[in-house]
Amino acid sequence: xxxxxxxxxxxxxxxxxxxxxxxxxxxxxxxxxxxxxxxxxxxxxxxxxxxxxxxxxxxxxxxxxxxxxxxxxxxxxxxxxxxxxxxxxxxxxxx
Numbered sequence: 001x002x003x004x005x006x007x008x009x010x011x012x013x014x015x016x017x018x019x020x021x022x023x024x025x026x027x028x029x030x031x032x033x034x035x036x037x038x039x040x041x042x043x044x045x046x047x048x049x050x051x052x053x054x055x056x057x058x059x060x061x062x063x064x065x066x067x068x069x070x071x072x073x074x075x076x077x078x079x080x081x082x083x084x085x086x087x088x089x090x091x092x093x094x095x
Contacts, residue, residue, distance in 0.1 A: 050056035
């Protein structure tokens with residue numbers, strides 16, 4: 001017959017791992033459907049939209065050009081702002 005292990009270390013380690021696993025899953029679910037879930041961004045959809053507008057990548061070798069679509073569309077006149085950013089990107093690409 002098998003003898004029971006009376007060492008609590010294994011139970012402690014497995015319990016800790018299980019607790020961390022379920023805690024991470026619970027936090028992920030809370031973040032997804034909780035009260036602040038409306039603030040989450042769909043970064044893939046946002047990036048695809050930025051490609052449509054021509055502002056997804058700066059293509060500048062010397063500097064990183066990161067712009068969030070939310071920042072661009074937050075401006076008072078979306079059309080002129082987007083056109084301005086597109087023109088700036090194109091002029092920087094030419095340089």
